[in-house]
Amino acid sequence: GGSVKTGKMPEGGKNRLCKQEEEQQKEQQEGLIEFYSSYQELFQFFCSNTTIHGAIRLVCSKKNKMKTAFWSVLFFLTFGLMYWQFGILYREYFSYPVNLNLNLNSDRLTFPAVTLCTLNPYRYSAIRKKLDELDQITHKTLLDLYDYNMSLARSDWSMLSTPKRSSRSLLHHVQRHPLRRQKRDNIVNLPENSPSVDKNDWKIGFVLCSENNKDCFHQAYSSGVDAVREWYSFHYINILAQMPDAKDLDESDFENFIYSCRFNEATCDKANYTHFHHPLYGNCYTFNDNSSSLWTSSLPGINNGLSLVVRTEQNDFIPLLSTVTGARVMVHDQNEPAFMDDGGFNVRPGIETSISMRKEMTMRLGGSYSDCTEDGSDVPVQNLYSSRYTEQVCIRSCFQLNMVERCGCAYYFYPLPAGAEYCDYTKHVAWGYCYYKLLAEFKADVLGCFHKCRKPCKMTEYQLSAGYSRWPSAVSEDWVFYVLSQQNKYNITSKRNGVAKVNIFFEEWNYKTNGESPAFTVVTLLSQLGNQWSLWFGSSVLSVMELAELILDFIAITFILALRWFRSRQQLSPLGPPPNSPDNTAFQDEASALSAPHRFTVEAVVTMLPSYNSLEPRGPSRDSE
Numbered sequence: 001g002g003s004v005k006t007g008k009m010p011e012g013g014k015n016r017l018c019k020q021e022e023e024q025q026k027e028q029q030e031g032l033i034e035f036y037s038s039y040q041e042l043f044q045f046f047c048s049n050t051t052i053h054g055a056i057r058l059v060c061s062k063k064n065k066m067k068t069a070f071w072s073v074l075f076f077l078t079f080g081l082m083y084w085q086f087g088i089l090y091r092e093y094f095s096y097p098v099n100l101n102l103n104l105n106s107d108r109l110t111f112p113a114v115t116l117c118t119l120n121p122y123r124y125s126a127i128r129k130k131l132d133e134l135d136q137i138t139h140k141t142l143l144d145l146y147d148y149n150m151s152l153a154r155s156d157w158s159m160l161s162t163p164k165r166s167s168r169s170l171l172h173h174v175q176r177h178p179l180r181r182q183k184r185d186n187i188v189n190l191p192e193n194s195p196s197v198d199k200n201d202w203k204i205g206f207v208l209c210s211e212n213n214k215d216c217f218h219q220a221y222s223s224g225v226d227a228v229r230e231w232y233s234f235h236y237i238n239i240l241a242q243m244p245d246a247k248d249l250d251e252s253d254f255e256n257f258i259y260s261c262r263f264n265e266a267t268c269d270k271a272n273y274t275h276f277h278h279p280l281y282g283n284c285y286t287f288n289d290n291s292s293s294l295w296t297s298s299l300p301g302i303n304n305g306l307s308l309v310v311r312t313e314q315n316d317f318i319p320l321l322s323t324v325t326g327a328r329v330m331v332h333d334q335n336e337p338a339f340m341d342d343g344g345f346n347v348r349p350g351i352e353t354s355i356s357m358r359k360e361m362t363m364r365l366g367g368s369y370s371d372c373t374e375d376g377s378d379v380p381v382q383n384l385y386s387s388r389y390t391e392q393v394c395i396r397s398c399f400q401l402n403m404v405e406r407c408g409c410a411y412y413f414y415p416l417p418a419g420a421e422y423c424d425y426t427k428h429v430a431w432g433y434c435y436y437k438l439l440a441e442f443k444a445d446v447l448g449c450f451h452k453c454r455k456p457c458k459m460t461e462y463q464l465s466a467g468y469s470r471w472p473s474a475v476s477e478d479w480v481f482y483v484l485s486q487q488n489k490y491n492i493t494s495k496r497n498g499v500a501k502v503n504i505f506f507e508e509w510n511y512k513t514n515g516e517s518p519a520f521t522v523v524t525l526l527s528q529l530g531n532q533w534s535l536w537f538g539s540s541v542l543s544v545m546e547l548a549e550l551i552l553d554f555i556a557i558t559f560i561l562a563l564r565w566f567r568s569r570q571q572l573s574p575l576g577p578p579p580n581s582p583d584n585t586a587f588q589d590e591a592s593a594l595s596a597p598h599r600f601t602v603e604a605v606v607t608m609l610p611s612y613n614s615l616e617p618r619g620p621s622r623d624s625e
Contacts, residue, residue: 042553050546053538054078082536089528096369097519104510109359111263111295112462113288114306114504115330115338117281118257119346120322121236130170130239131318137174138232138320145181145204146224173238173425177432179206179231206231208433217433225323232320233280234432237412240279241422254285259484259499260309261287263295279413280321281328281340289334297506302354305505309484312349313498325349325497331357331504333460335388342392345466352471352501358463359511364455369518372457381452384415394453399438402447407434471501 036042047055054075142148181204204227205220221227254275261268271293273285287306288295297304312326330344338344347353364372373379376389383389384397400414409423409431410416423431441447472480484499533539 036553036557039554039557042550042557046546046550050550051539051543052546078536082532085532085536086529089525089532093520093525098365098369098516099519101513101515101517103513103515105513106510109297109506109509109511110334111288111297111306111506112331112357112359113286113334113336113338115284115286115332115340115344116258116308116310116502117278117284117328117340117344119281119312119324119326119328121278121280121282121318126243127239130242131236133170134174134232134235134239135320137171138228141179142228145179169426170235174235176425176429177206177208177231177234179204179227204228206234208436209430210433211430215433217436219436229321229323236318236321237279238423238425241412241424242426257283257311258285258308259311259487260307262307263288264297264304278340284338284340286338294334300506300508302503302505305503307504308502310347310500310502311498312347312500327500327502329353329355329502329504331355331462331464333462336390337385337387337393339392339396345464347500347502348468349497349500350470352469352503354467354469354503354505356465356467356505356507358507360461360463360514361511362459362461362514363516364457365516365518366457369516370457371454373454374457376456379452379454381449382417384417386415389456391453391455395449398447398449398452399442402442402449403435403438406438407431411435465507471499 036045044059047059050056054071139150142150203220203222204224205218206227207216207218209216219230221230254270254273261272263272268287271290272295273287274289276284276286278284295306310327324346326349327347328340328344329347330338330340332338332343364370366372366374373389376383376394379389379394381394381398382401383393384400385393387393396414400410401417403409403411403414403423404417404420407423407428409428410420412422416422421427423435425431438447442449445451481498530541533544537543
């Protein structure tokens, strides 16, 4: 008993030992990652130590509830306004705006391609006989409709009156699509020979019916001239489509159309042009289309461009297709087809036309910034032309592909797809009905060609302006026509309408480039976000990291508290007696559960250990024993 008393520690020593053990216990409890025990402690620490302006006011004014409420509302309102501005910035960024950059460049300019057409379809020898038959039928039609006796180019009509199979075949198809006068809606009940009916109350047109004649399409025109030209063109296309080989129509007559060609004061030769046939504009010649030897202009002005003297007198042409005299010119880029209907313009006979050009390049940003295409490979339309992608190439290819799919044949004006053949009413009886119905859907964008075909990201355009003067002049026309007759074997029949002169040149040495650049980049976005953050809170990037740390700590504390609550629910669930259980098995289960080793260790973790002071009274009792 005495040995125990001598070993008893003093009261002060026990307290020091208790404090040291508590400190050791705290040191043992400290780990690499620590979390706060409550949300209040987390927010109080954040507001007291953050560099965000205004947050400290939430802590230092906690004894004044009015100030705390005011600063809380102001703090969260500022946060809301800032993130509202963030939303505006993000919306602007993802709209992908662009800046337009205008640049003026000075350099040697590549001269564009120039296409010149006779403006009148040629009466080719391969189809001359059928065209004579069509002219005879048209002569009779005009006589019936307008009492007009048309003077025909041929006088030997006796040979055409002989009944032949070809003539009967053409006449059969023309009678299937006759040109006739149609009554307007408001006078539909009046007879045609009624004296109260004026000639202006009638429309001229022709009817196109389906193969079984159950449905018909009325193609009517308010102008009789347009109706005759369209009707004649329809039958003319069918005659062209019957030719087995397009080479039979390749009848170039360059010397009889172009009398003079000079570029940069040098004479042109056959290596500088290519020839093709257009159904309505006749023989066409494209200059400077050879990519191996392109013309370049070092200086602007009329003497440093292309100068042409062309024949504009009609001779043995088809007057029912073309009602104008002159030539048609189009300026376009190399490796692009010449769509004479879209970009061409007419040259007047007896006039010198001087065309000045300004080159303009447009380069758009692709991808998310615009709906342009680099080379057309991502456009869901097959390119039928042997040229690079343009919007007009795509639109025409789209119509031709729909034509082959819907009508079973291809339109003669556009390239022929693989495995298809051109429309001809000797093989495709109702192709005209199908074509005009499809054309109406195409113009209304029912086919979707205008949406499928996108603009190219890089385009080259030429802005043109023209000036006109009389050529040759009244005092010089005699010797000019005499020289032309001697050198070019030009038979003068109409001096005023016989020739025309065309000058095409660059107006200035500079050319304009329209480029695009991103108006809102990632750097710009971060800069704008930083400006807004500094405006509302006057803080920096490290302040943003503090806020991110607060959010992560909040999530971690929420997860730990939820985990503790879940584990406590698991521990307390066996302690309660099960419902409707009168026997004592529940108490036995409870006792066995409390005596389990793992249950004791869990309670030891969550239960606070008693202090040494609580163990003091047990000492004397042991001594007394």
